[in-house]
Amino acid sequence: xxxxxxxxxxxxxxxxxxxxxxxxxxxxxxxxxxxxxxxxxxxxxxxxxxxxxxxxxxxxxxxxxxxxxxxxxxxxxxxxxxxxxxxxxxxxxxxxxxxxxxxxxxxxxxxxxxxxxxxxxxxxxxxxxxxxxxxxxxxxxxxxxxxxxxxxxxxxxxxxxxxxxxxxxxxxxxxxxxxxxxxxxxxxxxxxxxxxxxxxxxxxxxxxxxxxxxxxxxxxxxxxxxxxxxxxxxxxxxxxxxxxxxxxxxxxxxxxxxxxxxxxxxxxxxxxxxxxxxxxxxxxxxxxxxxxxxxxxxxxxx
Amino acid sequence: xxxxxxxxxxxxxxxxxxxxxxxxxxxxxxxxxxxxxxxxxxxxxxxxxxxxxxxxxxxxxxxxxxxxxxxxxxxxxxxxxxxxxxxxxxxxxxxxxxxxxxxxxxxxxxxxxxxxxxxxxxxxxxxxxxxxxxxxxxxxxxxxxxxxxxxxxxxxxxxxxxxxxxxxxxxxxxxxxxxxxxxxxxxxxxxxxxxxxxxxxxxxxxxxxxxxxxxxxxxxxxxxxxxxxxxxxxxxxxxxxxxxxxxxxxxxxxxxxxxxxxxxxxxxxxxxxxxxxxxxxxxxxxxxxxxxxxxxxxxxxxxxxxxxxxxxxxxxx
Amino acid sequence: xxxxxxxxxxxxxxxxxxxxxxxxxxxxxxxxxxxxxxxxxxxxxxxxxxxxxxxxxxxxxxxxxxxxxxxxxxxxxxxxxxxxxxxxxxxxxxxxxxxxxxxxxxxxxxxxxxxxxxxxxxxxxxxxxxxxxxxxxxxxxxxxxxxxxxxxxxxxxxxxxxxxxxxxxxxxxxxxxxxxxxxxxxxxxxxxxxxxxxxxxxxxxxxxxxxxxxxxxxxxxxxxxxxxxxxxxxxxxxxxxxxxxxxxxxxxxxxxxx
Numbered sequence: 001x002x003x004x005x006x007x008x009x010x011x012x013x014x015x016x017x018x019x020x021x022x023x024x025x026x027x028x029x030x031x032x033x034x035x036x037x038x039x040x041x042x043x044x045x046x047x048x049x050x051x052x053x054x055x056x057x058x059x060x061x062x063x064x065x066x067x068x069x070x071x072x073x074x075x076x077x078x079x080x081x082x083x084x085x086x087x088x089x090x091x092x093x094x095x096x097x098x099x100x101x102x103x104x105x106x107x108x109x110x111x112x113x114x115x116x117x118x119x120x121x122x123x124x125x126x127x128x129x130x131x132x133x134x135x136x137x138x139x140x141x142x143x144x145x146x147x148x149x150x151x152x153x154x155x156x157x158x159x160x161x162x163x164x165x166x167x168x169x170x171x172x173x174x175x176x177x178x179x180x181x182x183x184x185x186x187x188x189x190x191x192x193x194x195x196x197x198x199x200x201x202x203x204x205x206x207x208x209x210x211x212x213x214x215x216x217x218x219x220x221x222x223x224x225x226x227x228x229x230x231x232x233x234x235x236x237x238x239x240x241x242x243x244x245x246x247x248x249x250x251x252x253x254x255x256x257x258x259x260x261x262x263x264x265x266x267x268x269x270x271x272x273x274x275x276x277x278x279x280x281x282x283x284x285x286x287x288x289x290x291x292x293x294x295x296x297x298x299x300x301x302x
Numbered sequence: 303x304x305x306x307x308x309x310x311x312x313x314x315x316x317x318x319x320x321x322x323x324x325x326x327x328x329x330x331x332x333x334x335x336x337x338x339x340x341x342x343x344x345x346x347x348x349x350x351x352x353x354x355x356x357x358x359x360x361x362x363x364x365x366x367x368x369x370x371x372x373x374x375x376x377x378x379x380x381x382x383x384x385x386x387x388x389x390x391x392x393x394x395x396x397x398x399x400x401x402x403x404x405x406x407x408x409x410x411x412x413x414x415x416x417x418x419x420x421x422x423x424x425x426x427x428x429x430x431x432x433x434x435x436x437x438x439x440x441x442x443x444x445x446x447x448x449x450x451x452x453x454x455x456x457x458x459x460x461x462x463x464x465x466x467x468x469x470x471x472x473x474x475x476x477x478x479x480x481x482x483x484x485x486x487x488x489x490x491x492x493x494x495x496x497x498x499x500x501x502x503x504x505x506x507x508x509x510x511x512x513x514x515x516x517x518x519x520x521x522x523x524x525x526x527x528x529x530x531x532x533x534x535x536x537x538x539x540x541x542x543x544x545x546x547x548x549x550x551x552x553x554x555x556x557x558x559x560x561x562x563x564x565x566x567x568x569x570x571x572x573x574x575x576x577x578x579x580x581x582x583x584x585x586x587x588x589x590x591x592x593x594x595x596x597x598x599x600x601x602x603x604x605x606x607x608x609x610x611x612x613x614x615x616x617x618x619x
Numbered sequence: 620x621x622x623x624x625x626x627x628x629x630x631x632x633x634x635x636x637x638x639x640x641x642x643x644x645x646x647x648x649x650x651x652x653x654x655x656x657x658x659x660x661x662x663x664x665x666x667x668x669x670x671x672x673x674x675x676x677x678x679x680x681x682x683x684x685x686x687x688x689x690x691x692x693x694x695x696x697x698x699x700x701x702x703x704x705x706x707x708x709x710x711x712x713x714x715x716x717x718x719x720x721x722x723x724x725x726x727x728x729x730x731x732x733x734x735x736x737x738x739x740x741x742x743x744x745x746x747x748x749x750x751x752x753x754x755x756x757x758x759x760x761x762x763x764x765x766x767x768x769x770x771x772x773x774x775x776x777x778x779x780x781x782x783x784x785x786x787x788x789x790x791x792x793x794x795x796x797x798x799x800x801x802x803x804x805x806x807x808x809x810x811x812x813x814x815x816x817x818x819x820x821x822x823x824x825x826x827x828x829x830x831x832x833x834x835x836x837x838x839x840x841x842x843x844x845x846x847x848x849x850x851x852x853x854x855x856x857x858x859x860x861x862x863x864x865x866x867x868x869x870x871x872x873x874x875x876x877x
């Protein structure tokens with residue numbers, strides 16, 4: 001029994017001490033590794049064809065794994081507010097090559113790629129390329145036309161092409177009727193509150209992904225804010241015409257009988273009048289941060 | 303009085319089995335025995351009686367549920383004590399990618415022997431077990447009997463004081479068995495203690511100073527082969543040939559093998575029987591005593607055990 | 620310790636006689652094919668392709684040997700009962716275990732060194748010369764060897780208390796988990812309860828982290844690995860192997876053989 005007991009006692013000593021050492025070492029190794037490669041999210045195999053060849057018959061499965069990586073990658077970066085999304089395209093490229101019928105990859109992929117930071121990678125050109133590839137592989141799936149129109153409409157501001165995309169999609173018998181209406185409306189009016197609202201509302205209603213849903217909701221709320229502010233500004237102009245001065249606060253408009261009550265933003269905070277005399281979000285409103293972020297990146301982008 | 307070479311005290315091994323290991327099967331039950339220094343001790347019993355279990359417990363290949371054992375006065379957990387013991391496992395098997403020389407050299411290295419000494423000993427051992435011509439052949443090409451010889455060689459290579467052999471005769475041809483018997487006798491002559499297990503009783507009778515009979519996990523008797531059984535003569539056996547045809551009643555009672563007949567008669571009827579046979583034209587070849595053997599003692603025990611086992615089974619239902 | 624050495628040398632001899640090193644032929648053929656092909660298909664990134672392919676092959680071949688032979692080290696000896704005669708010799712069970720471990724690590728060292736040499740030769744052929752930055756490839760090979768030693772230790776531990784098949788599954792499973800423990804730490808925190816999050820963090824530091832040894836990307840691009848990381852990884856392997864082997868010895872010393 002002697003040697004067995006010795007080993008058992010030794011184990012009681014070795015395990016806690018050893019794991020203590022492992023804990024310490026692992027922290028050191030982590031710091032060391034972090035310092036040698038700050039941007040360590042490498043895609044080892046950047047060639048989609050090579051990946052596909054190596055995937056053998058499991059290519060679709062591999063595509064799913066890559067797609068998970070895309071979502072993880074985007075999610076992690078998004079959470080940390082990092083704008084560097086340069087690996088998004090190679091990952092999406094590989095994913096859709098491995099499984100050309102993975103429609104979700106085109107749809108959400110475009111949504112990650114197209115919008116300016118911080119919402120996306122700011123590469124609407126690549127988004128268009130991705131969706132067009134998706135359309136080629138899945139010609140029957142009309143939602144991809146919607147997405148294409150979406151990118152042209154919001155990010156490229158090319159209303160002719162957006163209209164053409166909606167029209168093309170509407171030819172699909174399964175497509176919802178509004179596609180045709182949208183095609184005409186966008187061609188005639190360009191960007192408008194109703195169109196934008198409708199498009200985001202459709203995204204909001206048609207997705208199950210909570211991240212996308214939240215994003216669409218934020219956009220809708222900000223659109224509403226923008227529209228509200230525009231209306232309040234118009235009323236302020238009316239106020240100026242009547243009283244010869246800009247209103248100092250929103251309640252001035254109410255007292256003048258131009259509005260009933262104090263209007264509130266979608267998060268429930270009252271609008272205020274800013275220094276330049278224009279209506280804007282309350283400083284306490286959670287939407288303010290979103291709005292500032294959107295504007296800052298829009299300015300930074302050429 | 304010197305300590306016995308091997309002694310066990312209440313050595314017990316139970317194996318758990320069945321669902322969640324809740325049930326227990328006793329493989330060896332409270333074994334108490336001593337093997338004195340310099341004696342040849344035979345451990346006999348049918349297959350599955352617990353002989354191998356006892357030996358494996360001694361060699362610490364398995365661990366006892368209860369009890370303890372000492373070899374050469376030291377507890378069996380003392381690894382250094384293993385320098386003085388040799389062990390031949392049942393149906394031994396060795397690294398089949400090695401040759402006999404290599405495997406012996408490998409084992410010899412654990413005994414801190416110098417290279418020259420190792421070479422010399424291996425040389426002698428191979429000769430002793432009759433493998434010198436096969437020494438350069440990998441063991442994967444060896445027959446069962448040859449492996450048994452390698453096993454014997456590794457067990458006695460380091461000149462141990464105590465040699466424990468598990469079924470040393472099994473798998474051997476008559477020549478091999480004879481050689482193993484000679485080796486055991488040689489060990490005894492050299493003053494070693496030998497303990498071996500066997501289910502072949504004649505081997506035990508021929509070699510052992512004392513035997514222990516184990517049946518159903520229990521030691522049923524220990525002693526010199528002669529003292530275990532009552533050696534009273536059971537009768538006389540007459541061996542004879544017939545020169546011509548005969549229909550004498552005694553001839554009809556005899557068993558015939560080839561040209562020879564065997565007839566068993568009571569001691570007091572011997573002379574009358576011989577007279578009658580000679581009258582029938584028989585040529586008497588030999589007359590010998592018939593004694594009760596170890597085998598009969600053994601068979602009685604086994605049968606008693608089986609009957610008891612059956613009784614237990616019935617009572618469980 | 621000397622007895623463990625005897626066991627180790629015999630284990631190495633067994634591997635050699637059982638033609639384990641024949642895998643080198645496969646590696647050689649792969650590298651020759653790669654060096655021919657790389658010139659044709661990948662202009663400008665020959666070095667990267669050769670190094671990643673070479674290191675991947677060294678790692679995969681090494682892993683196969685470590686897992687399968689690592690599990691067989693003890694279970695085969697118990698199965699074939701070659702252990703019985705050995706344990707009757709003056710050798711402790713933990714010495715036997717340590718010797719078995721050492722023997723396989725020795726085999727892997729020889730095997731990996733031979734493959735590394737082959738890789739260097741191919742690099743020499745492709746690049747017409749080797750530079751100082753190529754030492755990182757050797758560091759990569761060394762890290763692979765450390766990783767293999769850890770895998771062998773784990774395989775040995777599992778084989779001490781379960782069947783060979785399950786031991787293989789456990790070892791492979793733990794290896795795969797060990798590649799992703801880093802991800803475990805990077806899981807978005809808000810999806811988990813604080814307790815869950817603390818648990819995964821705790822787990823991520825205690826499970827063997829095989830990602831520590833992955834410097835393939837750096838090696839492929841010829842970026843230097845700091846000496847501190849080499850030292851830390853060496854220590855990490857030493858400590859981890861000590862824990863695992865002590866546990867294995869504790870289990871094996873109490874094990875009843877058949």
